[in-house]
Amino acid sequence: MNPYRFCVAPMMDWTDRFDRYFLRLLSRHMRLYTEMLTANAVLHGDRVRLLGFDAAEHPVALQLGGSDPAALAEAAKIGAGFGYDEINLNVGCPSDRVQSGRFGACLMAEPELVARCVDAISKAVPHLPVTVKCRIGIDRQSPEEILPRFIATVRDAGCAVFIIHARMAWLEGLSPKQNRDVPPLDYSLAHRMKAEFPALTVVLNGGLHSLDDALPHLDCMDGVMLGRAAYHNPYLLADVDSRLFGDRVPPPSRVQVIERLLPWAEEQVGQGVPLHCITRHIIGLFQGQPGAKSWRRYLSENAHKSNAGIEIIRDALACVVDSDLARAAA
Numbered sequence: 001m002n003p004y005r006f007c008v009a010p011m012m013d014w015t016d017r018f019d020r021y022f023l024r025l026l027s028r029h030m031r032l033y034t035e036m037l038t039a040n041a042v043l044h045g046d047r048v049r050l051l052g053f054d055a056a057e058h059p060v061a062l063q064l065g066g067s068d069p070a071a072l073a074e075a076a077k078i079g080a081g082f083g084y085d086e087i088n089l090n091v092g093c094p095s096d097r098v099q100s101g102r103f104g105a106c107l108m109a110e111p112e113l114v115a116r117c118v119d120a121i122s123k124a125v126p127h128l129p130v131t132v133k134c135r136i137g138i139d140r141q142s143p144e145e146i147l148p149r150f151i152a153t154v155r156d157a158g159c160a161v162f163i164i165h166a167r168m169a170w171l172e173g174l175s176p177k178q179n180r181d182v183p184p185l186d187y188s189l190a191h192r193m194k195a196e197f198p199a200l201t202v203v204l205n206g207g208l209h210s211l212d213d214a215l216p217h218l219d220c221m222d223g224v225m226l227g228r229a230a231y232h233n234p235y236l237l238a239d240v241d242s243r244l245f246g247d248r249v250p251p252p253s254r255v256q257v258i259e260r261l262l263p264w265a266e267e268q269v270g271q272g273v274p275l276h277c278i279t280r281h282i283i284g285l286f287q288g289q290p291g292a293k294s295w296r297r298y299l300s301e302n303a304h305k306s307n308a309g310i311e312i313i314r315d316a317l318a319c320v321v322d323s324d325l326a327r328a329a330a
């Protein structure tokens, strides 16, 4: 089965290693992405803290940001040493900080530079897929014209997988958050890119709220990538293995997910990880269920306390079960 069929998007401050471990409990087959790390952070920062991850997270891709081919190549080599399954280059992030460093979405205007980066990374980690996550264009570009040229140029440097966030980034005037919502989505252009480049793996990203939203795109695309929906309502991922990968193993219940999380969470807390670093990512697990509010509130009010241990998660679960029972009895 195509390993890119279902991916969870790289999200800064969200898809850290704690979130990814939790998400992995919901689907064995989906592909996970790290938050973007700049090449410089990898080269000069605390590598174990930035790059360390749990073997259970596989398959997991390291997303890098940068535009210096040599620095990216070196960072990719370091990432490969940590065991990542893919190196993904960020050509979609619109933040100011990133523009001033000349990387992220502004590189949509410099396909030759992106090609040089991909070439350098591919040579540094020849055993790993080197992929690109891009927009359909920026500012005053015409996506219809520039996107096929961008893809062809970067493909010729060795990139065989493109993840297309199917909206432009308007770098002049919109905040990063607005740039995830305001420019209109153009799914049909992404579909046309797959038709025009059938040998490439093309993954669609942007504005997909559920598996029902995502599934029809798989008729013509190789994969779909969900970001915010997967983060805010992670339980939607429990159906990924059966609905997208034909896996016959029944989806875990929410309670089972938490039960499987607890031993690992206990180990992490034992190693000095503050409990809230884990619980902040599991707040949405019961979204739409009776007791969701008590779950959220209990975790938010208690996980920050000093010496908070995993009993906080157990107690929060008891709130959900109690409110379930209360509902059933009413």
Ligand SMILES: Cc1cc2nc3c(=O)[nH]c(=O)nc-3n(C[C@H](O)[C@H](O)[C@H](O)COP(=O)(O)O)c2cc1C
Residues within 6 Å of the ligand: 009, 010, 011, 012, 013, 014, 035, 036, 063, 090, 091, 092, 093, 133, 165, 180, 205, 206, 207, 208, 225, 226, 227, 228, 229
């Ligand atoms: C909080 C947050 C942080 C993000 N950080 C990154 C990032 O580090 N790298 C990246 O390529 N995209 C980043 N994105 C964009 C997402 O990967 C994705 O392209 C975007 O949210 C659209 O998908 P969605 O509509 O399914 O959320 C981020 C999005 C959010 C909400």
